[in-house]
Amino acid sequence: MARSYLSVDDLSPDELATVLGLSASAKAEPESYAGRLAGKAVALIFEKPSTRTRVSFEVAVSSMGGHPVVLSASDLQLGRGETIEDTGRVLSRYVDAIVLRTFEQERLEVLASAATVPVVNSLSDFEHPCQCLADLQTVQEWRSDLEGLAMTYLGDGNNVAHSLLLGGTKAGMTVRVSTPPGFEPIPQVVQRAKEIANQTRGGVEIITDPKAAASGADVLYTDVWASMGQEAEADERALVFPAYQLNQALVDAASDDVVVLHCLPAHRGQEITDEVIDGPRSAVWDQAENRLHSQKALLLWLLELA
Numbered sequence: 001m002a003r004s005y006l007s008v009d010d011l012s013p014d015e016l017a018t019v020l021g022l023s024a025s026a027k028a029e030p031e032s033y034a035g036r037l038a039g040k041a042v043a044l045i046f047e048k049p050s051t052r053t054r055v056s057f058e059v060a061v062s063s064m065g066g067h068p069v070v071l072s073a074s075d076l077q078l079g080r081g082e083t084i085e086d087t088g089r090v091l092s093r094y095v096d097a098i099v100l101r102t103f104e105q106e107r108l109e110v111l112a113s114a115a116t117v118p119v120v121n122s123l124s125d126f127e128h129p130c131q132c133l134a135d136l137q138t139v140q141e142w143r144s145d146l147e148g149l150a151m152t153y154l155g156d157g158n159n160v161a162h163s164l165l166l167g168g169t170k171a172g173m174t175v176r177v178s179t180p181p182g183f184e185p186i187p188q189v190v191q192r193a194k195e196i197a198n199q200t201r202g203g204v205e206i207i208t209d210p211k212a213a214a215s216g217a218d219v220l221y222t223d224v225w226a227s228m229g230q231e232a233e234a235d236e237r238a239l240v241f242p243a244y245q246l247n248q249a250l251v252d253a254a255s256d257d258v259v260v261l262h263c264l265p266a267h268r269g270q271e272i273t274d275e276v277i278d279g280p281r282s283a284v285w286d287q288a289e290n291r292l293h294s295q296k297a298l299l300l301w302l303l304e305l306a
Helices: 013-028 052-063 084-092 105-114 129-143 159-170 187-200 210-214 231-240 248-253 284-302
Strands: 041-046 067-072 097-101 119-123 150-154 174-178 203-206 219-222 259-262
Touching (some): 013 284, 052 097, 052 119, 084 105, 105 119, 119 129, 129 159, 129 284, 150 159, 159 174, 159 203, 174 187, 174 210, 259 284
Parallel strands (some): 097 119, 150 174, 150 219, 174 203, 219 259
16 A cells, blocks of 8 residues: 555654654755656545645646646535545546545555555644644754753644644644643543653643643644634634734743744634744744655655655
């Protein structure tokens, strides 16, 4: 079976380091990557709206000489009842990899079980593993070594938090997650991250108090309070989450050379202030750019073209 990337946990710590190294190379020497995907086609399926994921994957494939086939659910027979398994079997005859942005993680798992080409999770309700690659690459650029750093995530214990727990611990980081009670990441992910941390000398901390979580942190990270599909909860969440806003007070509580991250889109004035996202410790725009480079690296690694 082809190797897929449905979760950060699909990579070993050494493999993660390899992909991050390849990402850095792709960013430093983009001209040397032109033509690496010549003759290859990649299906990019979006069942959710997208800005960064769609544009970065499409540009990544085309800039390496490949052909991106961009599809929405309404473009496919999925909208008329064809199964995800049959879609995977058919697409495997046409393309060299399938990238899917969807809702349930189970759809990715079923697709990968039927496809004979690599399947990439470009976002599900459970994880955002491609985002995590760009996040770690960005921290490396700003702080050099990942091992031993403390990364604090503030807000909803969502798909981004899950990927950071898994990816951060694989890189030997201590990952702190600070959420309001009842919004913690799911226990299975926390337990798996602790297992990884035991092997990598990383750490996992679930901390309710946001200021305590931010204290001395090397990285401060936040995301929207209500993800896609949770719009009906937005007003309720806006009453619960303000204490977890990434603002200057939390930046001041962190290390002097803290790196500020947000996976975007940002709701300025809610989960993050203008002062912080536009401030001198913000690496948000580097982080967004690195989606392009890390996805080049991932595709090349999966297709054994690195």
